[in-house]
Amino acid sequence: MELERAHNELELLVREKTADLAKVNEDLHLEITERNRAEAALRESEERYRNLSEQSRDAIYITTREGKLAYINQSFLDLFGYTRENITDLNSKDTYVNPDDRSRFKKETEQKGSVRDFEVRLRKKDGSEMDCLITATVRQGDDGNILGYQGIIRDITEYKRVQEKIKEYSKNLERMVELRTRRLNQALYDAEEARDRIHGILQSVADGLIVTDINNRVILMNRAAEDLLGVDFSEVVDRPIDFAIQEKTLRDRIKTILGKKEAGYKFDFELPGEDTKHPRIMHARTSVIQGKSGEETCIVTIMHDVTDEREVDRMKTEFISTAAHELRTPLTSIRGFSEILLTRDDIKQEEKKKFLSYINKQSVNLANIITDLLDISRIESSLGFSLKEAPCNITDIIRGVVPYFQEQSPRHIFEVILPEESVEVMVDKEKIRQVLENILSNAVKYSPGGGPICLSAKLIADSHNDSDLKYPISKIQNPKCIEISVADTGIGMTPGQVKRIFDKFYRADASGAAVPGTGLGMSIVKNLVEAHGGKVWVESKLAKGTTVRFTIPTT
Amino acid sequence: MKKVVIVDDQVEVRDLVEVTLRSGNYQVFQAESGEEAIEIARAEKADLIIMDITMPGGMDGFEAAHALKNDPETKDCPIIMLTAKGQKADRQKGLEAGADHYFVKPFSPLELIKKAEEILG
Numbered sequence: 001m002e003l004e005r006a007h008n009e010l011e012l013l014v015r016e017k018t019a020d021l022a023k024v025n026e027d028l029h030l031e032i033t034e035r036n037r038a039e040a041a042l043r044e045s046e047e048r049y050r051n052l053s054e055q056s057r058d059a060i061y062i063t064t065r066e067g068k069l070a071y072i073n074q075s076f077l078d079l080f081g082y083t084r085e086n087i088t089d090l091n092s093k094d095t096y097v098n099p100d101d102r103s104r105f106k107k108e109t110e111q112k113g114s115v116r117d118f119e120v121r122l123r124k125k126d127g128s129e130m131d132c133l134i135t136a137t138v139r140q141g142d143d144g145n146i147l148g149y150q151g152i153i154r155d156i157t158e159y160k161r162v163q164e165k166i167k168e169y170s171k172n173l174e175r176m177v178e179l180r181t182r183r184l185n186q187a188l189y190d191a192e193e194a195r196d197r198i199h200g201i202l203q204s205v206a207d208g209l210i211v212t213d214i215n216n217r218v219i220l221m222n223r224a225a226e227d228l229l230g231v232d233f234s235e236v237v238d239r240p241i242d243f244a245i246q247e248k249t250l251r252d253r254i255k256t257i258l259g260k261k262e263a264g265y266k267f268d269f270e271l272p273g274e275d276t277k278h279p280r281i282m283h284a285r286t287s288v289i290q291g292k293s294g295e296e297t298c299i300v301t302i303m304h305d306v307t308d309e310r311e312v313d314r315m316k317t318e319f320i321s322t323a324a325h326e327l328r329t330p331l332t333s334i335r336g337f338s339e340i341l342l343t344r345d346d347i348k349q350e351e352k353k354k355f356l357s358y359i360n361k362q363s364v365n366l367a368n369i370i371t372d373l374l375d376i377s378r379i380e381s382s383l384g385f386s387l388k389e390a391p392c393n394i395t396d397i398i399r400g401v402v403p404y405f406q407e408q409s410p411r412h413i414f415e416v417i418l419p420e421e422s423v424e425v426m427v428d429k430e431k432i433r434q435v436l437e438n439i440l441s442n443a444v445k446y447s448p449g450g451g452p453i454c455l456s457a458k459l460i461a462d463s464h465n466d467s468d469l470k471y472p473i474s475k476i477q478n479p480k481c482i483e484i485s486v487a488d489t490g491i492g493m494t495p496g497q498v499k500r501i502f503d504k505f506y507r508a509d510a511s512g513a514a515v516p517g518t519g520l521g522m523s524i525v526k527n528l529v530e531a532h533g534g535k536v537w538v539e540s541k542l543a544k545g546t547t548v549r550f551t552i553p554t555t
Numbered sequence: 556m557k558k559v560v561i562v563d564d565q566v567e568v569r570d571l572v573e574v575t576l577r578s579g580n581y582q583v584f585q586a587e588s589g590e591e592a593i594e595i596a597r598a599e600k601a602d603l604i605i606m607d608i609t610m611p612g613g614m615d616g617f618e619a620a621h622a623l624k625n626d627p628e629t630k631d632c633p634i635i636m637l638t639a640k641g642q643k644a645d646r647q648k649g650l651e652a653g654a655d656h657y658f659v660k661p662f663s664p665l666e667l668i669k670k671a672e673e674i675l676g
Contacts, residue, residue, distance in 0.1 A: 321640075321641075321642055324639075324641060325609070325639040325640060325641075326639075328639035328641065328659070328660045328661055329565070329639050329660065331660070331661040332567070332568055332571070332639065332660035332661040332662065333565075333567040333568070333571060333661075334661070335661035335662070335663070336568075336571040336575070336661065336662065336663075336664050337567075337571060339663060339664050339665065340571070340574055340575065340664055343664075343665065344574075344578065346577075346578060347574070351574070354570075355570075355574075358567045358570070358571075361567075362567065445611070448611035
């Protein structure tokens, strides 16, 4: 019984234990299956990441904190030039060209937990160096300890090289741009300077200058042209020539030059002068400026005031005919009377004498005209004349010229008022006589009706002061000049004629031509008086008469 | 006796013409101005006038010639211009003013007397 009970008890125990065991076994089995499955999943995941990592073109690595390589991908090997076999001993710190970079990397990564694009220079197996960017994170254990780092290395050597190149290119470009800019600035400066210079030249040119384009618009006008035409350039710039230029001849000539075969025109036109009787004569030249391909680009017109030149030309022409006339007059008597004396037997003795005196007188006239001509030509050629100065008494010279004129011109009454005492001067006697003769012959010629001609001389203080400072001898202690005047009561002159009296070839009545003369007399007088240190001036009133005064310094 | 008027402001020229024509049996009248010449020509019924152009005073030779040729009393009287104005234009002007002949100074007295004889026959 006991045994049976014991057996039964035992059997029950065994059955219980067996059941327990079976349960445990079943649990174990379950757990294994679970674990296997988890392991498989992990493996699969790992495999997936490994594949991903292996396929990455960036170098991926995992290191310990000491730099031992825990994992690297194929790109890492390729990048550094290793194989799986010969990389085993490589420590990551050996790849740093600059060891400080690694300390910096570690410090920064550990501080921040990660770095992005940390730039370092790394060394390959063959010793060559490369610029790399590391993007990495720290690996931490469950306890927070830093186990190491994992990251991606990207070789930017080529990128940097290109970058460097680009920088260099851009620097070169900058330099070239700068150089070109500088050259351009210089060229611009030169051009501006040239333009300013040309502008200055154009502005300072005394001739008027107008530039018009092919549409007959005014594009340039210098100051002289503005003045001549009475136009403000700023008001007519780019305006049609019809608006800008009122003078018809000028305008039409500029307008008609275009398309013509001639390169330019030369023409004269008139501009209003001081009064309507005396227009200014302008000589103008237009020329068409052609571009490189021969097309007409603009028209340049230059205007030159030739009023004075034309006047001198006119006076010269007139002078030549007057001179010829003047030479013919004395020659008439010389030739005529000599022919009479040679061919006729009926001439009485006293007549012969008279005729010979005519010949003689006219040959003197002829000689005087020639002297005048030579004097003026000497003055003209600026050779001047040499004065044969010698001390003499001026009142004697004055007295000496009167009888000749009185004899020649009995219709005139010559009145002579001279200081009683003799007046010593240092002069060329012949030249002073010439001065007096020229003035007296004018007085005679320009008072055709006869009448008094007053020749006087008085001592004065200073020839160069105003007339109100001239005192008669009695009031002056130290007279310095003698003033000689010739006053007639003839036809006189207008203020305009007085103004021109000393001009060469000028003759007060050129139009009338009734009064003979070369137009040189007063011009010679002025030159001779001034050569003696004196001064000459004229007062005249139309129909009342003329007074010529001149001074000679006394010794 | 043919009557000849010589008008010139210069006494030498007047004397020269007078002595030149004296041998040809002419009566010579001297005048100093255009006005005087016209006066004498009218009063004396002159047969020939020898006239200068450039003369001081109111009337020059052109004007005097013009006046003479426009006066019925003197219009048929021939005029010889005797002048120092030698230019073509002057000659033209002289002939237009009414001169029949034009002599330029200096002149030959022999030629002048020849011309006078030719004109007065």
